[in-house]
Amino acid sequence: MKRIAIDMDEVISAFSLKCLQLFNAEYNSNYTVDHLHGKLLAELDHRFNDKVNVYLAEESFFQGLDVIEGSQDALRRLNEQYEIFIVTAAMEFPASLAPKYQWLKKHFPFLNEKHFVFCGDKSIIRADYLIDDTPLNLENFEGEGLLFSAPHNMNNTSYVRLNNWKEVEQYFKD
Amino acid sequence: MKRIAIDMDEVISAFSLKCLQLFNAEYNSNYTVDHLHGKLLAELDHRFNDKVNVYLAEESFFQGLDVIEGSQDALRRLNEQYEIFIVTAAMEFPASLAPKYQWLKKHFPFLNEKHFVFCGDKSIIRADYLIDDTPLNLENFEGEGLLFSAPHNMNNTSYVRLNNWKEVEQYFKD
Numbered sequence: 639m640k641r642i643a644i645d646m647d648e649v650i651s652a653f654s655l656k657c658l659q660l661f662n663a664e665y666n667s668n669y670t671v672d673h674l675h676g677k678l679l680a681e682l683d684h685r686f687n688d689k690v691n692v693y694l695a696e697e698s699f700f701q702g703l704d705v706i707e708g709s710q711d712a713l714r715r716l717n718e719q720y721e722i723f724i725v726t727a728a729m730e731f732p733a734s735l736a737p738k739y740q741w742l743k744k745h746f747p748f749l750n751e752k753h754f755v756f757c758g759d760k761s762i763i764r765a766d767y768l769i770d771d772t773p774l775n776l777e778n779f780e781g782e783g784l785l786f787s788a789p790h791n792m793n794n795t796s797y798v799r800l801n802n803w804k805e806v807e808q809y810f811k812d
Numbered sequence: 813m814k815r816i817a818i819d820m821d822e823v824i825s826a827f828s829l830k831c832l833q834l835f836n837a838e839y840n841s842n843y844t845v846d847h848l849h850g851k852l853l854a855e856l857d858h859r860f861n862d863k864v865n866v867y868l869a870e871e872s873f874f875q876g877l878d879v880i881e882g883s884q885d886a887l888r889r890l891n892e893q894y895e896i897f898i899v900t901a902a903m904e905f906p907a908s909l910a911p912k913y914q915w916l917k918k919h920f921p922f923l924n925e926k927h928f929v930f931c932g933d934k935s936i937i938r939a940d941y942l943i944d945d946t947p948l949n950l951e952n953f954e955g956e957g958l959l960f961s962a963p964h965n966m967n968n969t970s971y972v973r974l975n976n977w978k979e980v981e982q983y984f985k986d
Binding site for chain 1: 815817897899902903904906907909910913914924925926927928929930931932933935936937938939954
């Protein structure tokens with residue numbers, strides 16, 4: 639059975655959207671996801687550099703994090719034909735470890751928690767495929783890297799791009 | 813640079829010793845590490861099945877966990893010539909995630925936290941070597957598995973055995 643490693647933030651959880659919402663509420667700004675085209679949060683507004691750490695330190699951050707559209711249904715189906723691992727960079731924000739686990743158990747109860755991996759450097763991952771929104775993670779990965787579209791990576795042309803979970807399912811059907 | 817993945821419990825942290833101490837205090841028993849020869853905790857006394865979960869749920873469990881003799885000095889030196897990753901099965905005890913991270917930062921401050929990996933199934937690990945006390949983890953590993961001696965595994969003859977951290981260093985010098 640082939641193995642697909644799946645990133646969490648921006649691929650199955652709407653991480654940036656939540657950061658924008660909290661930031662807008664605090665600074666009375668009007669940033670939308672469209673403003674992130676080709677940019678990371680800190681490139682959009684340098685105050686995100688500090689703010690993201692503050693947001694992540696709150697357990698409630700993860701409790702209210704939206705699921706990316708279509709990811710639950712697609713993973714439920716893919717889980718029957720592939721070994722699915724969730725692989726998330728969590729070591730820079732240790733306070734996020736337990737809340738990330740709880741979020742995964744709540745929204746993806748059909749996945750085996752022994753297939754959750756919290757790491758930093760994703761070059762440690764042995765899998766056939768990695769679906770990730772961060773090009774650097776794909777660069778360090780030895781299997782086939784697939785770029786999941788997020789506003790910040792829209793200018794990247796180095797990887798096979800999958801725009802949404804319908805395209806992910808189609809890719810693995812072909 | 814070759815990569816060595818290092819297990820945590822029983823390899824760098826004296827996990828079973830702490831469990832035995834807590835159990836002895838609670839049940840007025842006199843178990844020592846020697847009683848674990850060829851046995852897991854739950855095979856020594858079935859009450860450990862439930863008790864280990866209770867112990868791990870306490871943050872203080874990790875705060876007082878001893879470091880395995882010689883592991884700090886050896887890893888400080890090996891870290892100069894190898895990529896060292898700490899790879900620990902933590903997903904069965906999610907309450908242990910943050911305390912495990914804090915313990916590693918306290919006792920191994922010279923290691924890069926991006927090289928900490930909290931997982932369940934270690935077959936996800938891509939490394940040249942894995943040093944682990946659990947034969948099943950070595951069985952699922954694609955690189956070279958090295959069995960670190962712990963009382964419970966003393967009857968296993970399937971892997972290269974390293975009895976202590978002096979032998980680990982010697983192995984990587986040869």
